[in-house]
Amino acid sequence: xxxxxxxxxxxxLKHEASLLSDWxxxxxxxxxxxxxxxxxxxxAFREGAQSGSLDSIDGAAWEHARExxxxxxxxxxxxxxxxxxxxxxxxxxxxxxxxxxxxxxSQQPEIVAREVWNATRAIDQFALHxxxxxxxxxxxLIARQQSEMLELSTPVVKLWDGVLAxxxxxxxxxxxxxxxxxxxxxxxxxxxxxxxIIDITGVPTVDxxxxxxxxxTVAAARLMGAECIxxxxxxxxxxxxxxxxxxxxxxxxxxxxxxxxxxxxxxxxLQVTARxxxxxGAPEPARG
Amino acid sequence: xxxxxxLPLRSSEDVVTVRQRVRMAADREGFxxxxxxxxxxxxxxxxxxxxxxxxxxxxxxxGVEKNGRRxxxxxxxxxxxxxxxxxxxxxxxxxxxxxxxxxLSGAKRLSNEFEIxxxxxxxxxVTLTRWx
Ligand SMILES: Nc1ncnc2c1ncn2[C@@H]1O[C@H](COP(=O)(O)OP(=O)(O)O)[C@@H](O)[C@H]1O
Ligand SMILES: [Mg+2]
Numbered sequence: 181x182x183x184x185x186x187x188x189x190x191x192x193l194k195h196e197a198s199l200l201s202d203w204x205x206x207x208x209x210x211x212x213x214x215x216x217x218x219x220x221x222x223x224a225f226r227e228g229a230q231s232g233s234l235d236s237i238d239g240a241a242w243e244h245a246r247e248x249x250x251x252x253x254x255x256x257x258x259x260x261x262x263x264x265x266x267x268x269x270x271x272x273x274x275x276x277x278x279x280x281x282x283x284x285x286s287q288q289p290e291i292v293a294r295e296v297w298n299a300t301r302a303i304d305q306f307a308l309h310x311x312x313x314x315x316x317x318x319x320x321l322i323a324r325q326q327s328e329m330l331e332l333s334t335p336v337v338k339l340w341d342g343v344l345a346x347x348x349x350x351x352x353x354x355x356x357x358x359x360x361x362x363x364x365x366x367x368x369x370x371x372x373x374x375x376x377i378i379d380i381t382g383v384p385t386v387d388x389x390x391x392x393x394x395x396x397t398v399a400a401a402r403l404m405g406a407e408c409i410x411x412x413x414x415x416x417x418x419x420x421x422x423x424x425x426x427x428x429x430x431x432x433x434x435x436x437x438x439x440x441x442x443x444x445x446x447x448x449x450l451q452v453t454a455r456x457x458x459x460x461g462a463p464e465p466a467r468g
Numbered sequence: 469x470x471x472x473x474x475l476p477l478r479s480s481e482d483v484v485t486v487r488q489r490v491r492m493a494a495d496r497e498g499f500x501x502x503x504x505x506x507x508x509x510x511x512x513x514x515x516x517x518x519x520x521x522x523x524x525x526x527x528x529x530x531g532v533e534k535n536g537r538r539x540x541x542x543x544x545x546x547x548x549x550x551x552x553x554x555x556x557x558x559x560x561x562x563x564x565x566x567x568x569x570x571x572l573s574g575a576k577r578l579s580n581e582f583e584i585x586x587x588x589x590x591x592x593x594v595t596l597t598r599w600x
Pocket of ligand 1: 517521546549551563569
């Protein structure tokens with residue numbers, strides 16, 4: 181594609197400071213982040229217009245400008261600024277830029293017309309770019325929120341003869357927690373299992389309510405002849421429980437479900453060992 | 469940039485939302501995972517007290533700065549019955565309900581700054597701050 185000749189880079193270079201302050205003045209609110217983004221964008225816009233075409237902002241020449249806006253857009257969206265507001269930030273550059281062009285080329289209306297058109301195309305594309313980044317960021321945030329809000333739904337699984345596991349996933353604030361814990365107790369009675377592993381890897385926050393649910397379940401299981409192991413206690417959770425002052429007493433705790441399973445097998449008189457290396461080891465057991 | 473948001477606290481779902489928003493605030497302020505977990509857990513305790521004992525109220529989450537250090541502050545307010553004996557309520561293991569009695573004292577240990585203002589009939593306000 182032929183390079184469109186444009187006076188925009190020159191105009192930006194000479195009048196950057198005044199354009200920047202006019203642009204920032206257009207914003208409803210100001211702050212260091214906004215000022216920084218506006219300054220960086222004007223620099224990147226000039227670079228892009230110098231080496232690339234204003235027809236399309238997709239090329240390598242516009243990479244820096246796109247990056248500046250991507251970062252700004254993500255930052256703003258995380259702070260709860262709407263996609264429309266983020267796009268308005270970039271669209272509001274038009275007015276001061278057009279005013280500048282009009283002032284500089286008041287004697288050559290054909291240049292003003294051409295450059296206003298050039299600038300409009302580029303700025304509109306940048307506004308679309310910020311909008312799509314902002315929307316994507318919000319979608320990611322919402323997806324994360326939803327995963328934390330997940331209603332606790334947990335089946336009791338049998339890992340081995342005499343070994344049950346309850347992998348808890350979600351928050352334990354609702355009434356359903358009671359039901360899930362009771363399911364485990366019923367399953368202990370039904371199967372006569374001697375060991376139950378409660379895995380809390382999927383529980384985002386362990387506070388005193390969660391701790392109380394765990395302690396109650398452990399005590400009830402004990403009355404039914406089963407020992408509980410609590411697994412999935414991540415380092416940050418362990419540190420927090422200690423500060424809360426929760427005493428897990430003599431409950432066995434393990435970092436991972438695998439560690440807990442090993443202990444459970446051991447208590448049932450079983451052990452996992454490597455196959456003998458001779459002749460490539462024993463054949464793989466038949467599936468059943 | 470300073471920012472703040474106020475969220476309602478009426479139900480256990482609201483407690484989950486407040487935790488979520490505090491986690492996002494701590495993440496935004498650049499807290500390490502262990503510090504995030506501490507302030508979120510402290511907030512969870514006080515949020516639940518606000519719902520259960522305070523009869524509902526609100527939580528205001530804000531980004532704060534002191535001596536160039538950034539932090540997260542959460543202020544919980546309710547117009548419930550208030551606490552007659554704060555010293556007793558703060559005791560490890562003391563509960564007027566059916567809890568573990570570790571919420572107030574635990575939240576204090578998990579925060580860098582802890583303030584409680586309460587009187588019978590005047591409601592309760594608890595402020596937690598943790599620095600990065
Ligand atoms: N917002 C509140 N309004 C009235 N009383 C409260 C409030 N927060 C805490 N309390 C009182 O303080 C006691 C201790 O609270 P806490 O340490 O969280 O333990 P728990 O929640 O297990 O009872 C509560 O049992 C209650 O009597
Ligand atoms: Mg409590």
